[in-house]
Amino acid sequence: MLGSTVFYNYHQRTKHTFEKLFADNRRLDWNNEPNPFRVYAGANVVSLSRSMVATDNRLFDLLLPGWNQSQGSEAIGKLASLDAATLSTLLFHTCAISAWKAIGSTDHRWALRVNASSGNLHPTETHVLIAGVDGIEPGAYHYRVDRHELEQRCTSTEPMRQVWQLSGGELEELPPLIICFNSIIWRECWKYLERGFRYCQHDMGHVLGSLMVASADLGLSLDIRALFCDALISATLGLDGSDECPYLVIGVRGNSLSAAKNSDAPAQWIGTANSISAAEISYDIIKKVRSATCMSESQVEAARQRVESGQHRRSLENTRPATLVTCADDVIAQVAAGHAQRSAADESVQTTVRRRRSAVDMDGRRRMLLADLSLILAGATRGVNADFLARISDESARNNEECGAYFVDLYVYAHRISGLESGLYFWDRARQALVALAHTDQREVAKQASCFQDIAADGCLTLSMVANLKNANEIFGERAYRLVHYEAGIIGQLLYLGATALGYDATGIGCFVDDAINNYLVLPAGTEVIYNFCIGGAVIDSRLTTLPAYDFAQ
Numbered sequence: 001m002l003g004s005t006v007f008y009n010y011h012q013r014t015k016h017t018f019e020k021l022f023a024d025n026r027r028l029d030w031n032n033e034p035n036p037f038r039v040y041a042g043a044n045v046v047s048l049s050r051s052m053v054a055t056d057n058r059l060f061d062l063l064l065p066g067w068n069q070s071q072g073s074e075a076i077g078k079l080a081s082l083d084a085a086t087l088s089t090l091l092f093h094t095c096a097i098s099a100w101k102a103i104g105s106t107d108h109r110w111a112l113r114v115n116a117s118s119g120n121l122h123p124t125e126t127h128v129l130i131a132g133v134d135g136i137e138p139g140a141y142h143y144r145v146d147r148h149e150l151e152q153r154c155t156s157t158e159p160m161r162q163v164w165q166l167s168g169g170e171l172e173e174l175p176p177l178i179i180c181f182n183s184i185i186w187r188e189c190w191k192y193l194e195r196g197f198r199y200c201q202h203d204m205g206h207v208l209g210s211l212m213v214a215s216a217d218l219g220l221s222l223d224i225r226a227l228f229c230d231a232l233i234s235a236t237l238g239l240d241g242s243d244e245c246p247y248l249v250i251g252v253r254g255n256s257l258s259a260a261k262n263s264d265a266p267a268q269w270i271g272t273a274n275s276i277s278a279a280e281i282s283y284d285i286i287k288k289v290r291s292a293t294c295m296s297e298s299q300v301e302a303a304r305q306r307v308e309s310g311q312h313r314r315s316l317e318n319t320r321p322a323t324l325v326t327c328a329d330d331v332i333a334q335v336a337a338g339h340a341q342r343s344a345a346d347e348s349v350q351t352t353v354r355r356r357r358s359a360v361d362m363d364g365r366r367r368m369l370l371a372d373l374s375l376i377l378a379g380a381t382r383g384v385n386a387d388f389l390a391r392i393s394d395e396s397a398r399n400n401e402e403c404g405a406y407f408v409d410l411y412v413y414a415h416r417i418s419g420l421e422s423g424l425y426f427w428d429r430a431r432q433a434l435v436a437l438a439h440t441d442q443r444e445v446a447k448q449a450s451c452f453q454d455i456a457a458d459g460c461l462t463l464s465m466v467a468n469l470k471n472a473n474e475i476f477g478e479r480a481y482r483l484v485h486y487e488a489g490i491i492g493q494l495l496y497l498g499a500t501a502l503g504y505d506a507t508g509i510g511c512f513v514d515d516a517i518n519n520y521l522v523l524p525a526g527t528e529v530i531y532n533f534c535i536g537g538a539v540i541d542s543r544l545t546t547l548p549a550y551d552f553a554q
Contacts (some may be wrong), residue, residue: 004472006292007209009482010285011469011528014195015514021260021451032277036111038125040142040271043151048088050137050552052350053080059349059501060214063379063494081217082176083256087128090252091143093353095126095207100547103401109547113145114353115210116200116496118510119461123187124207125244127237129160132176140237140267140482148550154265156554162236167225167249168304168387175223178545180237182244184288186280192510197286199510201482204247205489210353212384212490213442213497215252217349223251224386226483227303227476230294238269243276245290247482251302292478303476304387310406312475313390319403319430323522324437352501359505359538362458366537370419373461373501374432374536377484380494381410381429387477388483392430403430406532407480408487409471411521413442413462416536445520450532451511459536460504464517465491470526488531495533505538 003009029443078084095115102109113122126143128150130136139450140154165175181204188196188203208224215222226248233246294304383391384402392404410427412434423439443457449464452457465488472480492508499506509532517529 002473003472005098005478006288007478008469008473009195010197010289011481013285016195016425016451016512016517018513021513022418028191032279034121034123034184034185034190034276035274037144038184038276039144039146039274040151040153041274043142043271045144046090046136046141046149046150046152046212047149049437050088051085052092053085053218055350057217057349057350058346058377059213059352059497060375062213062349062497064375064382066392070373080254082220082252082521084133086220086254087133087136087177088148090211090214090218090220091126091128093350094211095124095143096148097143097145097549098354098356099549102545102547104543104545106475110144111549112357112435114356115203115207116356116358116493116508117203117206118188118508119191120201120358121187121191121199123200124183124247125182125184126204126207127180127182128477129157129163129178129180131157131174142271151271153270154267156265159236159238159267160266163233163249164238164251165230166232168300169225169251169262170225175253177252178234179211179248179250179252180246180333181248181250182212182237182239184243184427185275185286186243186244186276188205189281189286191284192287194283196512198485198530201485202489202492202508202510204482205486205491206493207489208248208384208486209490209493209497210249211250213349213353213494219254221253224254224384225249225251225294227300227307227387227479230295238267239442239516241278242273244273248486259295271553286454289481293482295479299477299479300485303479306475307405312388312471314403314405314430316403316466319398320426320435321409321527323524324426324435335433339443347501349501352497356496356500357538358496358506359455359507359534359536360504360541361457361539362505362534363539364454364458364535364536365416366460366504367416367418368460368504369536370417372504373414373417373420374497375428376389376495376502376504377412378432379412379498380491381406381427383429383492386500389487398459406487407468407484407505408491409466409468410491411437411464411466413446413456413464415441415443415446415462416460424492449513449517449520450509450534451513453511455507455534455536456509456532459534461535463495463533463535464508464512464521464529465531465533466521466523466525466527467530492533495535498533504535506535508533 128141142148390405412425424437426435446462447457467484
């Protein structure tokens with residue numbers, strides 16, 4: 001039962017209500033603002049290549065191979081070599097700074113990154129384990145975002161081999177590169193208090209979605225793992241007593257394995273992590289939910305067995321909630337991605353990735369083409385292969401078979417979509433179809449439910465991502481809470497990129513009145529809204545100046 005789980009009690013406690021919103025007069029403690037950049041003092045600095053690997057792939061050719069038959073995709077699917085330049089390019093388009101913003105001629109500036117983040121606070125830290133990347137010595141590294149460099153923390157490959165085994169991998173299939181994403185939870189809690197734990201999970205999904213696109217663009221394959229014993233992974237990475245929590249382990253492969261240079265020597269960790277804030281405020285509820293969503297070895301094994309048996313997969317018959325089964329076929333608007341009639345996103349995906357921004361205001365006038373909405377939704381929701389998810393197969397859906405594993409569904413509040421009547425719709429991910437639920441103006445509903453933010457009414461559309469926590473919990477236990485947020489974050493990052501590629505603007509909305517949405521959508525028990533999202537035309541703030549991300553040509 002969900003009511004007996006720690007994560008669901010946490011979720012209930014951290015819900016926004018109208019009463020809480022009107023009573024909140026808290027001010028941020030700017031003197032205690034977390035440092036957005038982690039640095040390991042004393043670690044050896046390894047420069048990353050400034051010569052990036054240029055590609056000419058387009059976003060939707062990567063997200064939906066074959067969607068545009070006239071374009072072809074001969075280069076896509078060919079694995080590339082994995083060397084120092086490829087690694088530099090991968091990180092540059094996954095989690096690097098995309099630009100600096102400044103207010104006029106003042107000294108006040110802040111960094112933007114290619115991966116979206118709640119409040120631009122970026123709790124995610126990136127660690128890189130290397131055994132066979134040409135041009136970089138084996139060992140464990142931390143990616144220093146502010147300078148696009150690596151900090152070498154260990155020269156042994158023993159931690160890499162242990163991490164791979166602990167995450168379910170076989171040593172004979174050890175990849176040449178492993179990327180570990182960790183989270184510094186306090187970075188979000190500084191602003192969002194107890195609710196900050198939610199946003200750390202979203203951000204993990206954002207960076208994973210970013211990595212998915214960057215790796216596909218370079219011709220690299222990913223092996224994504226989120227089921228492991230946290231305590232053992234943390235100890236293996238030298239994080240015991242640290243403010244970093246391990247969340248994802250991802251194997252990266254190219255077209256051939258470089259000769260692995262294994263070192264069996266015990267890990268000798270180098271470097272001291274900088275302090276993120278002058279004082280970190282502790283929240284008991286965060287400690288409880290963090291601990292509860294960690295996994296023991298026995299829990300990991302049980303979850304893997306349930307995944308292996310296919311218990312997490314959906315069939316075509318259960319891709320829609322029970323509350324929608326009464327909808328007649330004549331209210332279903334088919335909008336398969338192949339219906340798009342114009343050439344979309346002529347720019348390279350690398351340009352799209354580095355142009356992505358989070359809008360802070362929408363103009364309330366921009367309209368979206370139905371064909372564009374089709375592409376954006378389809379590109380963001382076909383899923384991903386991981387140890388807790390499975391990509392939706394076009395062939396399986398056509399043959400009325402199982403259609404992947406996913407736990408997040410989308411509801412669309414359509415405001416200004418040319419070719420689609422304003423109203424509320426359900427997006428059937430497997431069929432790529434919009435199911436009409438109500439043909440009424442949704443702008444005021446979207447605004448009020450999104451904590452009275454005008455942006456939710458002024459975009460072309462707003463989305464609510466709804467997670468089936470009951471089903472996820474049956475497969476993954478308390479870990480489910482992290483995993484459904486990862487999935488929502490992946491969708492969010494791909495929505496960002498799809499909108500950007502087609503000339504729109506977007507922003508994730510983490511502030512919403514949970515039960516107002518749950519009740520409005522008449523959600524079945526065990527399902528909860530976990531993320532809102534908006535796409536439209538942004539209002540540009542002319543007071544802001546854009547500065548280069550780094551001191552080298554980009």
